[in-house]
Amino acid sequence: MKLSNVSDRLRAARELAELSGRALDRLAARPEGTAAIIEGRSAEGIRRHVAESYCKALGVELAWLMLGIGPCVAAAPHLDPEVSAHREALSGHIRAAVTGTREPPHPMAVIEAHLQRKAAA
Secondary structure (H helix, E strand, O other): OOOOHHHHHHHHHHHOOOOOHHHHHHHHHOOOOOHHHHHOOOOOOOOOOHHHHHHHHOOOOOHHHOOOOOOOOOOOOOHHHHHHHHHHHHHHOOOOOHHOOOOOOOOOHHHHHHHHHHOOO
């Protein structure tokens, strides 16, 4: 998977988070269809405030989404709890896709294992 522009990175993060475009638009408080429009472009044309809303919803860094630099997963603790639960798995999938390494466990498997360990403790 090549993540050469913001459209590719947004699509990859959305798919790895297992969200539809509509669901991502709702989480990011963007008008329905916005993610689809951005993902359909090959240019870097996305306004900062729009990118920031998707970053917050997906738990990814703005520099990674916009420019493909730095860590992809946001370290901010202000994320929605639902997003926070998926950050580690999302990061692993994106790293594996970009580097071409072995695919990590499915995000839901990671989360279910965490919940099982927590319940057993």
